[in-house]
Amino acid sequence: MSSFGTQTKCKACDKTVYAAEVISAGGVNYHNTCFRCSHCNGRLALSNYSCLDGTLFCKPHFEQLLKEKGSGALKSSSR
Ligand SMILES: [Zn+2]
Ligand SMILES: [Zn+2]
Numbered sequence: 742m743s744s745f746g747t748q749t750k751c752k753a754c755d756k757t758v759y760a761a762e763v764i765s766a767g768g769v770n771y772h773n774t775c776f777r778c779s780h781c782n783g784r785l786a787l788s789n790y791s792c793l794d795g796t797l798f799c800k801p802h803f804e805q806l807l808k809e810k811g812s813g814a815l816k817s818s819s820r
Pocket of ligand 1: 751752753754755756771772774775
């Protein structure tokens with residue numbers, strides 16, 4: 742909050758990202774080339790992405806992940 746740095750860094754590769762190539766998703770900045778699904782490596786769009794624990798997914802893989810996680814989580818915490 743207090744340290745608005747002089748340079749914007751990409752969350753994915755931790756390198757400086759310039760205004761021309763930045764994608765700001767939910768307050769987090771990425772290179773437009775780094776803004777891709779961690780599962781299938783497919784390019785994402787701001788209108789079509791999901792983020793879980795700082796990891797990017799495309800919609801199909803996000804839903805797939807939720808189902809896989811969800812079934813396990815539901816069993817362990819039945820409330
Ligand atoms: Zn990057
Ligand atoms: Zn994907």
